[in-house]
Amino acid sequence: MTDAPRRTALDATHRALGATMTDFAGWDMPLRYGSERDEHVAVRTRAGLFDLSHMGEITVTGPQAADLLDYALVGNIGGVKTGRARYTMICEDGGGILDDLIVYRLEDQGSQKFLVVANASNAQVVLDALSARAGGFDAAIRDDRDAYALLAVQGPESPGILKSLTDADLDGLKYYAGLPGTVAGVDALIARTGYTGEDGFELFVRPADAVALWEALAAAGKDAGLVPCGLSCRDTLRLEAGMPLYGHELTTATTPFDAGLGRVVKFEKTTNDGDFVGRAALAAAAERAETDPPRKLVGLIAEGRRVPRAGYPVVAADGTVIGEVTSGAPSPTLGKPIAIAYVDAAYATPGTEGVRVDIRGSHEPYEVTALPFYKRQK
Secondary structure, three states: OOOOOOOOHHHHHHHHHHEEEEEOOOOOEEEEOHHHHHHHHHHHHEEEEOOOOOOOOEEEEEHHHHHHHHHOOOOOOOOHOEHHHHHHEEEOOOEEEEEEEEEEEEEEOEEEEEEEEOOHHHHHHHHHHHEEEEEOOOEEEEEEOOEEEEEEEHHHHHHHHHHHOOOOOOOOOOOOEEEEEOOOEEEEEHHHHOOOOOOOEEEOOOHHHHHHHHHHHHHHHOOOOHHHOOHHHHHHHHHOOOOOOOOOOOOOOOOOOOOOHHHHOOOOOOOOOOHHOHHHHHHHHHHHHHHHEEEEEEEEEEEEOOOOOOOOOOEEOOOOOEEEEEEEEOOOOOOEEEEEEEHHHHHOOOOOOOEEEEEEEEEEEEEOOOOOOOOOOO
Protein backbone atom coordinates (compact mmCIF):
# COMPACT_ATOMS: atom_id res chain seq x y z
CA MET A 1 0.00 0.00 0.00
CA THR A 2 1.44 3.35 -1.08
CA ASP A 3 1.11 6.59 0.84
CA ALA A 4 -1.43 9.08 -0.50
CA PRO A 5 0.17 12.10 -2.20
CA ARG A 6 0.71 15.14 -0.02
CA ARG A 7 -1.39 18.22 -0.72
CA THR A 8 -0.21 21.82 -0.64
CA ALA A 9 -2.01 24.58 1.23
CA LEU A 10 -3.46 25.65 -2.14
CA ASP A 11 -4.99 22.28 -3.02
CA ALA A 12 -8.62 23.41 -2.69
CA THR A 13 -7.83 26.53 -4.73
CA HIS A 14 -6.43 24.45 -7.59
CA ARG A 15 -9.46 22.16 -7.62
CA ALA A 16 -11.86 25.12 -7.56
CA LEU A 17 -10.04 26.47 -10.63
CA GLY A 18 -10.58 23.15 -12.42
CA ALA A 19 -6.95 22.10 -12.45
CA THR A 20 -5.90 18.72 -13.79
CA MET A 21 -3.98 17.26 -10.85
CA THR A 22 -1.09 14.80 -10.98
CA ASP A 23 1.12 12.92 -8.53
CA PHE A 24 4.54 14.57 -8.70
CA ALA A 25 7.31 13.45 -6.34
CA GLY A 26 4.74 12.37 -3.78
CA TRP A 27 2.68 15.56 -4.04
CA ASP A 28 -0.72 16.15 -5.65
CA MET A 29 0.12 19.07 -7.94
CA PRO A 30 -1.66 21.01 -10.72
CA LEU A 31 -0.51 19.85 -14.15
CA ARG A 32 -2.57 22.42 -16.04
CA TYR A 33 -5.70 24.50 -15.59
CA GLY A 34 -6.72 24.63 -19.24
CA SER A 35 -4.37 24.75 -22.22
CA GLU A 36 -0.73 24.23 -21.28
CA ARG A 37 0.24 26.08 -24.47
CA ASP A 38 -1.82 29.11 -23.43
CA GLU A 39 -0.25 29.02 -19.97
CA HIS A 40 3.22 28.84 -21.54
CA VAL A 41 2.50 31.81 -23.84
CA ALA A 42 1.09 33.81 -20.93
CA VAL A 43 4.39 33.49 -19.04
CA ARG A 44 6.42 34.45 -22.11
CA THR A 45 4.26 37.49 -22.92
CA ARG A 46 2.43 38.51 -19.72
CA ALA A 47 2.59 36.59 -16.43
CA GLY A 48 1.85 33.26 -14.80
CA LEU A 49 1.15 32.26 -11.19
CA PHE A 50 2.57 28.95 -9.91
CA ASP A 51 2.27 26.88 -6.74
CA LEU A 52 5.72 25.40 -6.06
CA SER A 53 5.07 24.34 -2.47
CA HIS A 54 6.36 20.84 -3.23
CA MET A 55 9.96 22.10 -3.24
CA GLY A 56 12.08 21.10 -0.25
CA GLU A 57 13.39 23.76 2.13
CA ILE A 58 16.24 23.06 4.55
CA THR A 59 17.59 25.71 6.93
CA VAL A 60 21.25 25.64 7.99
CA THR A 61 22.34 27.89 10.87
CA GLY A 62 25.26 28.34 13.23
CA PRO A 63 28.79 29.78 13.42
CA GLN A 64 30.06 27.25 10.87
CA ALA A 65 27.02 27.01 8.62
CA ALA A 66 28.97 28.41 5.64
CA ASP A 67 31.88 26.05 6.28
CA LEU A 68 29.52 23.08 6.36
CA LEU A 69 27.87 24.07 3.08
CA ASP A 70 31.25 24.73 1.45
CA TYR A 71 32.23 21.19 2.41
CA ALA A 72 28.93 19.53 1.54
CA LEU A 73 28.22 21.34 -1.75
CA VAL A 74 30.35 22.09 -4.82
CA GLY A 75 29.87 25.88 -4.77
CA ASN A 76 31.55 28.67 -2.85
CA ILE A 77 28.71 29.29 -0.42
CA GLY A 78 30.86 31.21 2.07
CA GLY A 79 31.29 33.86 -0.63
CA VAL A 80 27.55 34.48 -0.94
CA LYS A 81 26.62 37.86 0.53
CA THR A 82 23.59 38.28 2.78
CA GLY A 83 20.49 38.72 0.65
CA ARG A 84 21.95 36.90 -2.35
CA ALA A 85 21.38 33.39 -3.70
CA ARG A 86 23.52 30.87 -5.57
CA TYR A 87 22.73 28.01 -7.91
CA THR A 88 24.82 25.00 -6.89
CA MET A 89 24.84 21.22 -6.62
CA ILE A 90 25.36 18.49 -4.06
CA CYS A 91 27.38 15.56 -5.38
CA GLU A 92 28.36 12.08 -4.30
CA ASP A 93 31.96 11.38 -3.39
CA GLY A 94 32.31 9.88 -6.88
CA GLY A 95 31.15 13.12 -8.49
CA GLY A 96 27.62 12.06 -9.46
CA ILE A 97 24.93 14.71 -8.92
CA LEU A 98 22.55 14.10 -6.01
CA ASP A 99 20.59 17.28 -6.73
CA ASP A 100 20.84 20.83 -8.01
CA LEU A 101 19.98 23.49 -5.46
CA ILE A 102 19.45 27.16 -4.82
CA VAL A 103 21.00 28.43 -1.58
CA TYR A 104 19.91 31.77 -0.09
CA ARG A 105 21.97 33.56 2.54
CA LEU A 106 19.65 35.23 5.03
CA GLU A 107 20.32 37.80 7.75
CA ASP A 108 19.74 36.41 11.24
CA GLN A 109 20.81 38.91 13.90
CA GLY A 110 24.45 38.67 12.91
CA SER A 111 24.49 34.87 12.83
CA GLN A 112 24.92 32.68 9.74
CA LYS A 113 21.68 31.43 8.22
CA PHE A 114 21.10 29.75 4.88
CA LEU A 115 17.99 28.44 3.16
CA VAL A 116 18.74 25.45 0.91
CA VAL A 117 16.01 24.72 -1.65
CA ALA A 118 16.03 21.20 -3.08
CA ASN A 119 13.92 19.52 -5.73
CA ALA A 120 10.84 17.80 -4.31
CA SER A 121 11.97 14.34 -5.40
CA ASN A 122 15.36 14.77 -3.70
CA ALA A 123 14.51 16.76 -0.57
CA GLN A 124 15.00 13.81 1.78
CA VAL A 125 18.19 12.74 -0.01
CA VAL A 126 19.63 16.23 0.36
CA LEU A 127 18.57 16.46 4.01
CA ASP A 128 20.18 13.10 4.76
CA ALA A 129 23.38 13.98 2.90
CA LEU A 130 23.75 17.34 4.66
CA SER A 131 23.15 15.67 8.02
CA ALA A 132 25.72 12.98 7.27
CA ARG A 133 28.30 15.61 6.27
CA ALA A 134 27.69 17.88 9.27
CA GLY A 135 29.97 16.05 11.71
CA GLY A 136 32.61 18.33 13.19
CA PHE A 137 30.87 21.55 12.14
CA ASP A 138 29.20 23.92 14.60
CA ALA A 139 26.02 24.13 12.56
CA ALA A 140 22.41 22.97 12.81
CA ILE A 141 20.31 21.52 10.00
CA ARG A 142 16.53 21.86 10.13
CA ASP A 143 13.95 20.25 7.87
CA ASP A 144 11.64 23.18 7.00
CA ARG A 145 9.55 21.52 4.29
CA ASP A 146 6.39 22.03 6.35
CA ALA A 147 7.28 25.61 7.30
CA TYR A 148 6.92 27.10 3.82
CA ALA A 149 4.52 27.44 0.95
CA LEU A 150 6.16 28.69 -2.25
CA LEU A 151 4.38 30.78 -4.88
CA ALA A 152 5.97 32.08 -8.06
CA VAL A 153 4.99 34.96 -10.34
CA GLN A 154 6.85 34.73 -13.64
CA GLY A 155 6.80 36.75 -16.83
CA PRO A 156 7.42 40.29 -18.11
CA GLU A 157 4.43 41.72 -16.23
CA SER A 158 5.45 40.17 -12.90
CA PRO A 159 7.41 43.16 -11.52
CA GLY A 160 4.45 45.49 -12.03
CA ILE A 161 2.01 43.02 -10.50
CA LEU A 162 4.16 42.50 -7.41
CA LYS A 163 4.92 46.22 -7.02
CA SER A 164 1.21 46.87 -6.56
CA LEU A 165 1.22 44.61 -3.48
CA THR A 166 4.49 45.42 -1.70
CA ASP A 167 6.65 48.30 -0.49
CA ALA A 168 9.78 46.17 -0.93
CA ASP A 169 12.47 47.60 -3.21
CA LEU A 170 11.89 45.39 -6.23
CA ASP A 171 13.85 47.70 -8.53
CA GLY A 172 16.90 47.17 -6.33
CA LEU A 173 16.37 43.41 -6.09
CA LYS A 174 18.84 41.75 -8.44
CA TYR A 175 18.51 38.37 -10.16
CA TYR A 176 19.41 35.62 -7.67
CA ALA A 177 18.77 37.81 -4.65
CA GLY A 178 16.13 37.77 -1.92
CA LEU A 179 14.85 40.10 0.75
CA PRO A 180 12.28 39.88 3.52
CA GLY A 181 9.16 41.94 3.05
CA THR A 182 5.39 41.90 3.06
CA VAL A 183 3.28 41.14 -0.01
CA ALA A 184 -0.44 41.91 0.33
CA GLY A 185 0.13 42.06 4.08
CA VAL A 186 1.75 38.62 4.18
CA ASP A 187 5.30 38.16 5.51
CA ALA A 188 7.46 36.71 2.76
CA LEU A 189 10.98 36.07 1.54
CA ILE A 190 10.84 37.74 -1.86
CA ALA A 191 13.35 36.14 -4.23
CA ARG A 192 14.11 37.18 -7.82
CA THR A 193 14.54 33.63 -9.04
CA GLY A 194 12.63 31.27 -11.28
CA TYR A 195 12.68 28.32 -13.65
CA THR A 196 11.05 29.77 -16.76
CA GLY A 197 13.64 31.88 -18.54
CA GLU A 198 11.63 35.02 -17.73
CA ASP A 199 11.95 37.72 -15.10
CA GLY A 200 9.98 36.80 -12.03
CA PHE A 201 9.77 36.21 -8.33
CA GLU A 202 9.43 33.31 -5.91
CA LEU A 203 7.66 34.04 -2.62
CA PHE A 204 8.35 31.90 0.46
CA VAL A 205 5.49 32.28 2.96
CA ARG A 206 3.80 30.42 5.79
CA PRO A 207 1.39 27.76 4.48
CA ALA A 208 -1.44 29.46 6.42
CA ASP A 209 -0.89 32.60 4.28
CA ALA A 210 -0.74 30.85 0.90
CA VAL A 211 -4.41 31.13 -0.10
CA ALA A 212 -4.68 34.83 0.78
CA LEU A 213 -1.49 35.60 -1.14
CA TRP A 214 -2.57 33.57 -4.18
CA GLU A 215 -5.90 35.40 -4.30
CA ALA A 216 -4.23 38.80 -3.92
CA LEU A 217 -1.76 38.05 -6.71
CA ALA A 218 -4.49 36.73 -8.99
CA ALA A 219 -6.57 39.88 -8.44
CA ALA A 220 -3.60 42.23 -8.88
CA GLY A 221 -2.58 40.48 -12.12
CA LYS A 222 -6.02 40.16 -13.70
CA ASP A 223 -5.77 43.25 -15.92
CA ALA A 224 -2.18 42.37 -16.85
CA GLY A 225 -3.24 38.98 -18.20
CA LEU A 226 -1.82 36.82 -15.39
CA VAL A 227 -3.11 33.24 -15.43
CA PRO A 228 -2.64 30.26 -13.07
CA CYS A 229 -0.03 27.87 -14.45
CA GLY A 230 0.70 24.19 -13.84
CA LEU A 231 3.78 22.01 -13.90
CA SER A 232 3.33 21.08 -17.56
CA CYS A 233 4.07 24.56 -18.90
CA ARG A 234 6.79 25.02 -16.29
CA ASP A 235 8.54 22.09 -17.95
CA THR A 236 8.27 23.48 -21.50
CA LEU A 237 9.36 26.92 -20.29
CA ARG A 238 12.50 25.56 -18.60
CA LEU A 239 13.19 23.34 -21.62
CA GLU A 240 13.17 26.33 -23.99
CA ALA A 241 15.43 28.19 -21.54
CA GLY A 242 17.89 25.25 -21.54
CA MET A 243 17.54 24.72 -17.79
CA PRO A 244 18.33 21.18 -16.58
CA LEU A 245 15.82 18.98 -14.77
CA TYR A 246 16.95 16.48 -12.17
CA GLY A 247 16.25 12.93 -13.27
CA HIS A 248 16.63 13.97 -16.91
CA GLU A 249 19.75 16.05 -17.66
CA LEU A 250 21.13 15.60 -14.13
CA THR A 251 21.51 12.22 -12.40
CA THR A 252 23.93 10.38 -10.14
CA ALA A 253 25.44 8.97 -13.37
CA THR A 254 26.43 12.48 -14.51
CA THR A 255 28.80 15.06 -13.08
CA PRO A 256 28.34 18.83 -13.39
CA PHE A 257 31.02 18.77 -16.09
CA ASP A 258 29.15 16.15 -18.12
CA ALA A 259 26.12 18.46 -18.06
CA GLY A 260 28.11 21.48 -19.22
CA LEU A 261 27.68 23.06 -15.79
CA GLY A 262 31.22 22.75 -14.52
CA ARG A 263 31.16 26.47 -13.73
CA VAL A 264 29.21 25.72 -10.53
CA VAL A 265 32.13 23.70 -9.13
CA LYS A 266 34.51 26.00 -7.25
CA PHE A 267 37.85 24.28 -6.68
CA GLU A 268 39.36 27.54 -5.39
CA LYS A 269 37.32 27.54 -2.16
CA THR A 270 39.47 28.64 0.77
CA THR A 271 37.44 27.02 3.56
CA ASN A 272 38.07 23.48 4.85
CA ASP A 273 41.56 23.64 3.29
CA GLY A 274 39.81 23.61 -0.08
CA ASP A 275 38.32 20.18 0.51
CA PHE A 276 34.72 19.31 -0.32
CA VAL A 277 32.79 16.13 -1.00
CA GLY A 278 33.59 14.82 -4.47
CA ARG A 279 36.56 17.11 -5.10
CA ALA A 280 38.98 14.48 -6.45
CA ALA A 281 36.40 12.85 -8.72
CA LEU A 282 35.22 16.23 -9.98
CA ALA A 283 38.77 17.33 -10.75
CA ALA A 284 39.15 14.21 -12.89
CA ALA A 285 35.78 14.89 -14.54
CA ALA A 286 36.86 18.45 -15.32
CA GLU A 287 40.00 17.20 -17.05
CA ARG A 288 38.05 14.57 -18.98
CA ALA A 289 35.49 17.13 -20.13
CA GLU A 290 38.33 19.33 -21.40
CA THR A 291 40.39 16.69 -23.20
CA ASP A 292 38.17 13.72 -24.02
CA PRO A 293 34.47 14.27 -23.28
CA PRO A 294 32.43 11.09 -23.86
CA ARG A 295 29.21 12.98 -24.58
CA LYS A 296 28.02 16.56 -24.49
CA LEU A 297 24.65 18.11 -23.74
CA VAL A 298 23.13 19.83 -26.79
CA GLY A 299 19.87 21.21 -28.09
CA LEU A 300 17.99 19.55 -30.95
CA ILE A 301 15.38 21.30 -33.11
CA ALA A 302 13.05 19.16 -35.22
CA GLU A 303 12.81 19.58 -38.96
CA GLY A 304 9.48 17.72 -38.87
CA ARG A 305 6.53 17.62 -36.46
CA ARG A 306 7.13 14.46 -34.42
CA VAL A 307 7.92 15.06 -30.75
CA PRO A 308 10.94 13.38 -29.11
CA ARG A 309 10.69 12.12 -25.54
CA ALA A 310 13.19 11.31 -22.81
CA GLY A 311 14.98 8.03 -23.49
CA TYR A 312 14.67 8.12 -27.30
CA PRO A 313 17.95 7.24 -29.06
CA VAL A 314 19.82 9.86 -31.06
CA VAL A 315 21.34 8.30 -34.19
CA ALA A 316 23.73 9.21 -36.98
CA ALA A 317 22.80 9.01 -40.67
CA ASP A 318 23.89 5.35 -40.80
CA GLY A 319 21.69 4.45 -37.81
CA THR A 320 24.53 4.23 -35.28
CA VAL A 321 23.36 5.29 -31.82
CA ILE A 322 25.27 8.44 -30.84
CA GLY A 323 23.26 9.66 -27.86
CA GLU A 324 20.00 9.86 -25.99
CA VAL A 325 17.26 12.42 -25.52
CA THR A 326 16.90 13.60 -21.91
CA SER A 327 13.94 15.99 -22.39
CA GLY A 328 11.67 16.75 -25.33
CA ALA A 329 8.44 18.61 -26.05
CA PRO A 330 6.70 20.85 -28.55
CA SER A 331 8.04 24.41 -28.23
CA PRO A 332 5.25 27.00 -28.29
CA THR A 333 7.82 29.78 -28.81
CA LEU A 334 9.71 28.14 -31.69
CA GLY A 335 6.63 26.47 -33.16
CA LYS A 336 8.33 23.09 -33.54
CA PRO A 337 9.47 20.18 -31.36
CA ILE A 338 12.71 20.56 -29.42
CA ALA A 339 14.86 18.30 -27.26
CA ILE A 340 17.87 18.30 -24.99
CA ALA A 341 20.16 15.30 -25.49
CA TYR A 342 23.54 13.88 -24.60
CA VAL A 343 25.40 13.11 -27.85
CA ASP A 344 28.87 11.89 -28.73
CA ALA A 345 31.28 14.83 -28.77
CA ALA A 346 31.89 14.42 -32.52
CA TYR A 347 28.25 15.32 -33.17
CA ALA A 348 27.90 18.11 -30.61
CA THR A 349 28.93 21.08 -32.75
CA PRO A 350 25.95 23.30 -33.67
CA GLY A 351 24.93 22.72 -37.27
CA THR A 352 26.30 19.15 -37.42
CA GLU A 353 24.67 17.32 -40.32
CA GLY A 354 22.94 13.95 -40.26
CA VAL A 355 21.70 13.84 -36.67
CA ARG A 356 18.36 12.11 -36.16
CA VAL A 357 16.13 10.95 -33.33
CA ASP A 358 14.73 7.44 -33.41
CA ILE A 359 11.02 7.99 -32.73
CA ARG A 360 9.45 4.55 -32.57
CA GLY A 361 11.56 3.24 -35.43
CA SER A 362 11.40 6.34 -37.62
CA HIS A 363 14.63 8.32 -37.84
CA GLU A 364 13.50 11.96 -37.76
CA PRO A 365 16.00 14.70 -38.76
CA TYR A 366 17.07 17.24 -36.14
CA GLU A 367 19.29 20.30 -36.15
CA VAL A 368 22.00 20.40 -33.47
CA THR A 369 22.00 23.77 -31.68
CA ALA A 370 23.59 25.39 -28.67
CA LEU A 371 21.50 25.86 -25.54
CA PRO A 372 19.35 27.69 -24.65
CA PHE A 373 16.70 27.63 -27.36
CA TYR A 374 15.21 30.85 -25.98
CA LYS A 375 16.72 33.83 -24.20
CA ARG A 376 14.57 36.75 -23.12
CA GLN A 377 15.35 40.28 -24.25
CA LYS A 378 16.45 42.35 -21.23
